Amino acid sequence: MATKLIAPSSHPPNQKFECRDCPARCCRMPWNIRFSGDEARRYLAEPWVRERVGEEGALVIGRGVLPVRERDRQLQCVFLDDDMLCSMQKRFGHEYIPKSCQAFPFGFVRDEKDVVVAQLSQLCPSIRDNYGKPVDRQLKAKLQQRGDTERMSTALATLSGVILTQPLYLRAARHWEEQLATGASPASTLARLYDWTAAFERALPQGQGRATDASVEAALGQAGKEEPEPLAPRKKPSFYARVLFAYLLGNLCYPSRVRESHRVEKASWTELQALRSFGNKAAWMLGRGTVDMMFVPRPFKLQRVRTVDRFLAGDEGAAVKDYLRLVLQRRHIFSAPRHLLAAVLDLSLATVVISRFARCRAAADGRVKVSLEDVREGISVAELVLLSHAALSEQGTLMKNLRWLLLTKRESFRALLATEA
Numbered sequence: 001m002a003t004k005l006i007a008p009s010s011h012p013p014n015q016k017f018e019c020r021d022c023p024a025r026c027c028r029m030p031w032n033i034r035f036s037g038d039e040a041r042r043y044l045a046e047p048w049v050r051e052r053v054g055e056e057g058a059l060v061i062g063r064g065v066l067p068v069r070e071r072d073r074q075l076q077c078v079f080l081d082d083d084m085l086c087s088m089q090k091r092f093g094h095e096y097i098p099k100s101c102q103a104f105p106f107g108f109v110r111d112e113k114d115v116v117v118a119q120l121s122q123l124c125p126s127i128r129d130n131y132g133k134p135v136d137r138q139l140k141a142k143l144q145q146r147g148d149t150e151r152m153s154t155a156l157a158t159l160s161g162v163i164l165t166q167p168l169y170l171r172a173a174r175h176w177e178e179q180l181a182t183g184a185s186p187a188s189t190l191a192r193l194y195d196w197t198a199a200f201e202r203a204l205p206q207g208q209g210r211a212t213d214a215s216v217e218a219a220l221g222q223a224g225k226e227e228p229e230p231l232a233p234r235k236k237p238s239f240y241a242r243v244l245f246a247y248l249l250g251n252l253c254y255p256s257r258v259r260e261s262h263r264v265e266k267a268s269w270t271e272l273q274a275l276r277s278f279g280n281k282a283a284w285m286l287g288r289g290t291v292d293m294m295f296v297p298r299p300f301k302l303q304r305v306r307t308v309d310r311f312l313a314g315d316e317g318a319a320v321k322d323y324l325r326l327v328l329q330r331r332h333i334f335s336a337p338r339h340l341l342a343a344v345l346d347l348s349l350a351t352v353v354i355s356r357f358a359r360c361r362a363a364a365d366g367r368v369k370v371s372l373e374d375v376r377e378g379i380s381v382a383e384l385v386l387l388s389h390a391a392l393s394e395q396g397t398l399m400k401n402l403r404w405l406l407l408t409k410r411e412s413f414r415a416l417l418a419t420e421a
Contacts, residue, residue, distance in 0.1 A: 008329035018132025
């Protein structure tokens with residue numbers, strides 16, 4: 001079957017990309033840039049590479065990861081020069097660098113029609129702000145550079161164990177997308193979608209291994225009869241919202257963000273870094289203290305976030321809904337076998353993180369209103385820590401347990417959303 005490359009419909013019809021006007025953001029991130037064993041052997045066989053990275057860096061490359069070092073209170077690739085250009089690319093050419101670097105910010109997933117859908121990462125300023133050259137002329141080359149595509153899960157399970165094949169779980173996903181296209185706040189919409197999806201799951205015949213077209217049709221009709229419960233905003237973050245912020249946003253604060261296992265040239269005060277990293281998480285749990293967070297121009301007091309207006313029910317909230325619809329259209333959220341309701345949970349976690357980050361950014365600037373730029377940067381953070389670049393398999397036990405608790409405890413889930421509603 002011939003491959004047809006498409007970009008999701010939520011992207012601008014004239015989506016552009018060009019690697020310019022950016023301070024090497026993708027090379028200065030607290031993440032693992034992985035590559036194949038063949039690539040690792042090729043790099044280690046090159047004397048210039050071994051000299052550049054040193055003995056410690058060579059060991060990291062042997063594990064299939066690009067080594068990083070701390071510069072200006074954040075991590076950056078050891079191959080990044082002071083001019084913010086890749087020394088490896090300058091010396092050997094674009095084809096020499098890791099495939100993941102060549103292809104960034106593009107990823108690819110085969111959808112339910114076997115069409116290859118481009119995952120255009122909103123972490124990249126060019127994609128997010130839509131500048132450069134037309135994307136459609138670059139897709140085939142980027143797919144070739146990437147070298148692989150992910151596939152959607154052939155089935156998802158309900159919490160009670162009923163199996164939904166791909167065509168059946170996508171019927172629920174289409175309902176989610178339709179609801180996110182309405183004018184309601186994304187927080188209120190997601191609270192309704194949690195209840196709607198839970199009602200849909202309850203209406204399926206229990207004890208039956210696989211759902212059928214007829215049982216899904218009946219369950220969809222039954223779920224539509226549920227009366228939605230309004231979501232009342234909370235004055236203070238719920239306990240589990242504070243845990244989420246401490247884990248995800250706290251890890252973007254200094255020095256937490258530079259404490260990675262693939263870092264070389266470790267500081268002599270590593271133990272003090274560990275203590276300060278714990279202090280970051282404590283500050284987020286208490287909502288008090290000063291933090292230095294990535295993508296925020298200056299350190300700020302967490303207490304100031306309370307003075308920033310919530311925005312999800314306003315015009316800026318529309319950008320969040322557009323992004324959530326884009327996530328569904330990209331199909332990446334369905335690329336791993338898991339529970340159907342987990343997709344609603346991930347959209348909800350992203351919404352809360354985007355909102356809280358945008359309010360932090362406004363607070364750091366002394367503003368009480370969030371700007372569209374704040375929201376866009378919040379979307380970049382959601383891409384980094386949740387929906388695009390973060391691997392669920394690499395997340396710690398705390399995050400996995402938090403997800404399961406929110407998935408199975410409705411009131412805790414609603415309290416999370418109400419924190420930013």
